[in-house]
Each structure stands twice: as structure tokens, then as C-alpha cells.
Amino acid sequence: MVSGIVTAQKTTRKFIDPANMDLTVKPGDNFYLYANGNWIKNTPIPASKTRWGSFDELIEGSSKALKELLEEAAANPGKNELMKRVGDFYASAMDSAAIEKLGAQPIRPYLDDIEKLSSKSALLEHINYLRSRSIASPFYGISVRQDSKDVTRYIINIGQGGTTLPDRDYYLKNDARNQKIRAEYVNYISTLFKLSGWEEYKAFASAAIVVQLETAIAGAQMSRVEMRDPVKLYNKFAVADLSAKTPNLNWQNIITQLGYKTKQDSLVVSNPKFLVFLDSLLGATSLSDLKVYLQWGVMKAAAPYLSSGFVNANFAYNQVLSGQKEMTPRWQRMSGLIDGQLGELLGQLYVDKYFNQAAKARMLELVNNMIQTFDSRIRQLDWMSAETKERALGKLHAFTKKIGFPDKWKTYDGLVIKRDDFIGNVLRCNQWAYQDNISRLGKPIDKAEWNMTPPTVNAYYSPPKNEIVFPAAILRSPFFDFEADDAVNYGGIGAVIGHEMTHGFDDLGRQYDADGNLKDWW
Structure with a gap:
């Protein structure tokens, strides 16, 4: 571009x-x-960025637009309920003095509760408590998703987890760069323990325990390449059969304690060997070490939202990973946070002020024209059989096209936002999202739902929904301009449209059919 x-x-x-x-x-x-x-x-690349280009310029512009909207909402809480909720969240997020005064106080009760655990059985139950309250997500990931082989229904998915560094190779490779990253990671862990009230010697000992456990966990994880194979990741188990493989992890009890209301006879596991290893690790690791690991999970999840010592330590750790020279300004971090937490409230304000409604029809025209061109090229391929061409064309023309913003907005019913409780707002938002996810079991698939917010400068293709989605914020110059000649828009947003369309037929997307089911149709 x-x-x-x-x-x-x-x-x-x-x-x-x-x-x-x-x-x-x-x-x-x-x-x-x-x-x-x-x-x-x-x-030059700005000091607070790790890269710079046309996408980043547009992201910066979107951030400034959100700042303007949030500042206006915070200054006018009585205008309407929508502005009050996002404005109160922003006001709480920008009240650095109140956040500084609290220090580690917001997480102390959770750390103390872990310290009081007197048995492994109590600890295993407490893991479910931490997860169901969105306080931490230890050892593995679990969520409700579409069943890849029957996308008309939702099913519980369990995935590998338990580590903090971005990839297992950071733990397992011994080149100079990864050794430096691990050294900074140890420093980060010990710093957070000290900030949370641990004596220095105990903080360093705790860091060693965490890294030892996470390194062992990393060794059982699939590689990034393996995790890109959806067939390998689809392993359906009866709940009782999975529990038989993992004596320390009774999955029926776990599902119940996590708050899933609808009875599930089966679930999908991405890496069964990982869960078998995790089960043995839980059995072999001392109660005291497991408590340290859980306490670390609480600290790292909360660090970006606590006082400056925690925030600065978090940045120093990420700085070694990313090379970013300066911390992103607080207003920008908080704008991004609120977009992530209340994106369809903030998105309504964004669309009302910044989105040209006529652009939606123009964009749809561009998308349809590119689909027709893609159609013509598929028909001309000499290496694809007639039967496969027919199925490819069927998938192409089955694309759902979402442009700008959702037809129906989320209302976040029941979510309480307080102007004087920043970390409480974060936790309540996380808890609302958790409950929203687990409540899907037994319900029809919500085909109208978006996985990105309108102020997001990006786009995506979803294999299980066979949809291409273009949020409002990317439909601006330099990618899209309502006044521009078609040639300019095809050169800009056309590249993005084509990119997302081809995801439906790349190494991952090609394994899903026109309905979104994981099925070999080639």
C-alpha cells in the first residue's frame, strides 16, 4: 500500500x-x-511505538478520536446513560492519584486467600474461583466457542496455557536474546512480588519457582506452527473420558464450579497431551509452589491497572520483548482499554461522530466487485478440478459481509461502572464478558455478533462464520476515501478486502466449508 x-x-x-x-x-x-x-x-518511528506505517498513522488518529469522545463523556456524565458509563470508566482510569494511593491494596485480598489454602484439593477448587471471577486464568484456557464440526452449536473448548512469555520458544531456546528476555522476566516477577509486600529474598525465590513451572509447562505446549492446524486442534471428548485421563482434574466438577449452567456431555480439547502433562505436574508440585504460581497469576493480570510501580515494571518487561523506547501515554492506554471493554458503547459514539454512513454502501460495492473478480479468476484456474471450483465459488459467494458497525449493539446489561473504582471497573467488565461467554451454551449462534469494535483499525475473516468484517475506523484515508477515485480506493482498502477474502482459501481457511464447518472439501 x-x-x-x-x-x-x-x-x-x-x-x-x-x-x-x-x-x-x-x-x-x-x-x-x-x-x-x-x-x-x-x-522516524515514534519513541512510544515499535513500528510505523499507514496502519499505525490511522490507529493514532483513531486513538485521538477516542480520547476526544471519552473526555467529552467524562465531562458530561449527566448527558445520557451511554456517555455516563464510558465517561465514568475513563474518569476512573485517569485518576492516577487515587490509583497511586491504593498501591497493591486492590489485589491483597486475593493474594491472602491463596496463601491460606491448606490442601491441593482446596487449591484446585480455588483455581476455578479465580477463573470464574475473572481474577486470573491459571494453567489452561477454557471458553465457549462454535463447534468447528457443527457450527450451528456452541461447545466448551479447552486449550493449552499457563505461561506468560509470548511463545514457548522464549522458555526453551538458549540463544543470547532469549536468555536476556528470561533474565528480565525473572526481574519482572520478583519486582511485582516485592511491590505486593514480599521481602526481597522471598520475591526472588518466588520468581525462580514461577519460571521453573512455566518452563516445564512450555515444554508440553504445541508449537505455533502446530497450533495453526485446526484438524489437529479438534479433539472431542466425553467429559467423563477426559476426567479419566486427568485424575487431578475432574472436568464435570470444574465445569460446574466455573458456572456453566447447561449440562455438557462433551467438549473439545486442542492439546490432550498437554492436559495429561498438566495433571501430572499438579500431582508432583508442592502446595507451596502452586500457591506462588497462583499469586503470580493474580499479580500479572492486575499489574497494568495498579500504581506506577506495577505499571513501570510491566513496561520494562515488555520493553525488552518489543524494543519500545517510551511508554504509551496513559490516555492512549486507557482509551484502548475502554474500547476493548466497552467497545460497543464507545463504538456508538465513534460511529455517530466520525463515520460517513454513505461509505457503507460504497464499501459494499467495492467488496462485491472484488468478489466478482475473484469469481472470474477461480473459473480460469487450470490446476483446480471442476468440482472443487464449484465448491470454492459456493464458499466465495456465501461470504457474509459486515461493514462499519453492528446492526444490533451490545447493551452490557447488568454491568456496573463506578467513577471512583478503576480496577473494580476492569474486573467487573472482565466478569461481564466471562458470563456473556459461558451463557451461550445451549443458545443459537449469534451470527450478528462482531469480534472487533467499530473504532478498531483492522479487519478480519472468520472461518466458522465464513464472514469478512471491516470496522468503521479502517474506512478512512489513506485506505478509503468517499471522495476518491475508485482506483485510489481499490489500491488502499481494496488490498485489505483482498487480503481478508484470501484468508477464506489460505492454509487455514481452506479447511472450512461454505457453512463454516471444519471439512475437507478440496
Whole structure:
């Protein structure tokens, strides 16, 4: 994509700015440098970013738009209920003095409860308590999703988890970079324990316990490549059969204690060997070490929302991972948080102020035109059989197209937001999302639901729903301009449309049929 598309007054509008091009480069030799060379030379990466490009410029613009909306909402809590909820959340998030005063106090009760556990059976039950209250998610992931082989129903999915570093290789590889990252990780863990009231020697001992356990867990995890194979990840078990494989983990009891109301006879496990290993690890690890691990889970989940010591330690750890030089400003971090937690409330304000409704019809026209072109190209393929072409075309034309914003907004019924309780707001939002997820069992699939919020600068393809989705925030210059010539929009948002469409036929998407079921149709 051309990074230098800019906007000006209608009479002088420039969609491609020659100043960003390097005309000394022959386009046939290096078209990327020809189109973007001077922009690359003259545009430093901001200190608070790890990359910079047209996407990032648009993300920055969306963040500033959210800041404006949130500041207005916080200043006018009496205007309406929608503005009060997002405004009160933002006011609580920006009250640094109140957050600083609390220190580790918001998490102390959870840490003390873990310390009081006197048996492994009590600890295993407490894991379910922490998860069901959205306080921490130890050892594994569990959620309700569409059944990949019957997308008309929801089913419980259990996945590997239990580690903090972004990938298992960070624990298992011994090159210089990963050793440096692990050293900083140990420092991060010990710092959070000290900030939470542990003496220094005990904090370092706790860090060693956490890293030892997480390294063992990482060794049982699938690789990132293996995790991309949906067939390998689909392992359906009767609940009783899975419990028989993991004596320390009674899955019927776990499901009940996690609050699932609808009885489930079966569930899907992405990595059964991982759960067998985890079961043996739970049996072999001392109660005291397991308590340290659970306490760490509470600390790391809360760290970004506590006082500056926790926040700074969190940034120092992430800095080694990402190379980011300066912390993202608080207003921007909090705007992103609220978009993630209350995105369909904040999204309504965003759409009302910033989204050109006429752009939705124009965008739909572009999408339909590209689908027709894709159709023509499939028909011309000489390596694909007639039967497979027919199925590919059926899948292509079955795409659901979502543009701008949802037809029906989430209302977050029952969610309480308080102007003077920031971390409480975070926990209540997490708890609301948890309850919303587990309540899906036994209900029809919500095909109208979105997995991104309108202010998100991105797009996605969903294999189980066979849908392509383009939130409002990406439908702005330089990707999309209602006033621009079609050539400009096809070069900008057209690249994004094509990218998402091809996900339906790439190494992952090709394994799902037109209805979204995991099925070999080639």
C-alpha cells in the first residue's frame, strides 16, 4: 500500500503525494522503494511505538478520536446513560492519584486467600474461583466457542496455557536474546512480588519457582506452527473420558464450579497431551509452589491497572520483548482499554461522530466487485478440478459481509461502572464478558455478533462464520476515501478486502466449508 496518501481541500486533494516517493529508483527494480522511499527516509518511528506505517498513522488518529469522545463523556456524565458509563470508566482510569494511593491494596485480598489454602484439593477448587471471577486464568484456557464440526452449536473448548512469555520458544531456546528476555522476566516477577509486600529474598525465590513451572509447562505446549492446524486442534471428548485421563482434574466438577449452567456431555480439547502433562505436574508440585504460581497469576493480570510501580515494571518487561523506547501515554492506554471493554458503547459514539454512513454502501460495492473478480479468476484456474471450483465459488459467494458497525449493539446489561473504582471497573467488565461467554451454551449462534469494535483499525475473516468484517475506523484515508477515485480506493482498502477474502482459501481457511464447518472439501 502507498503510505503517502494524504487529504487536502477538495480542489487540491492529493491521494498520492510524490514527495513520499523516491523517483531515483526505477519502479521495475524496487517498486516499494519507488513508491515509499522518501517517506521511509524522512519518517522516524515514534519513541512510544515499535513500528510505523499507514496502519499505525490511522490507529493514532483513531486513538485521538477516542480520547476526544471519552473526555467529552467524562465531562458530561449527566448527558445520557451511554456517555455516563464510558465517561465514568475513563474518569476512573485517569485518576492516577487515587490509583497511586491504593498501591497493591486492590489485589491483597486475593493474594491472602491463596496463601491460606491448606490442601491441593482446596487449591484446585480455588483455581476455578479465580477463573470464574475473572481474577486470573491459571494453567489452561477454557471458553465457549462454535463447534468447528457443527457450527450451528456452541461447545466448551479447552486449550493449552499457563505461561506468560509470548511463545514457548522464549522458555526453551538458549540463544543470547532469549536468555536476556528470561533474565528480565525473572526481574519482572520478583519486582511485582516485592511491590505486593514480599521481602526481597522471598520475591526472588518466588520468581525462580514461577519460571521453573512455566518452563516445564512450555515444554508440553504445541508449537505455533502446530497450533495453526485446526484438524489437529479438534479433539472431542466425553467429559467423563477426559476426567479419566486427568485424575487431578475432574472436568464435570470444574465445569460446574466455573458456572456453566447447561449440562455438557462433551467438549473439545486442542492439546490432550498437554492436559495429561498438566495433571501430572499438579500431582508432583508442592502446595507451596502452586500457591506462588497462583499469586503470580493474580499479580500479572492486575499489574497494568495498579500504581506506577506495577505499571513501570510491566513496561520494562515488555520493553525488552518489543524494543519500545517510551511508554504509551496513559490516555492512549486507557482509551484502548475502554474500547476493548466497552467497545460497543464507545463504538456508538465513534460511529455517530466520525463515520460517513454513505461509505457503507460504497464499501459494499467495492467488496462485491472484488468478489466478482475473484469469481472470474477461480473459473480460469487450470490446476483446480471442476468440482472443487464449484465448491470454492459456493464458499466465495456465501461470504457474509459486515461493514462499519453492528446492526444490533451490545447493551452490557447488568454491568456496573463506578467513577471512583478503576480496577473494580476492569474486573467487573472482565466478569461481564466471562458470563456473556459461558451463557451461550445451549443458545443459537449469534451470527450478528462482531469480534472487533467499530473504532478498531483492522479487519478480519472468520472461518466458522465464513464472514469478512471491516470496522468503521479502517474506512478512512489513506485506505478509503468517499471522495476518491475508485482506483485510489481499490489500491488502499481494496488490498485489505483482498487480503481478508484470501484468508477464506489460505492454509487455514481452506479447511472450512461454505457453512463454516471444519471439512475437507478440496
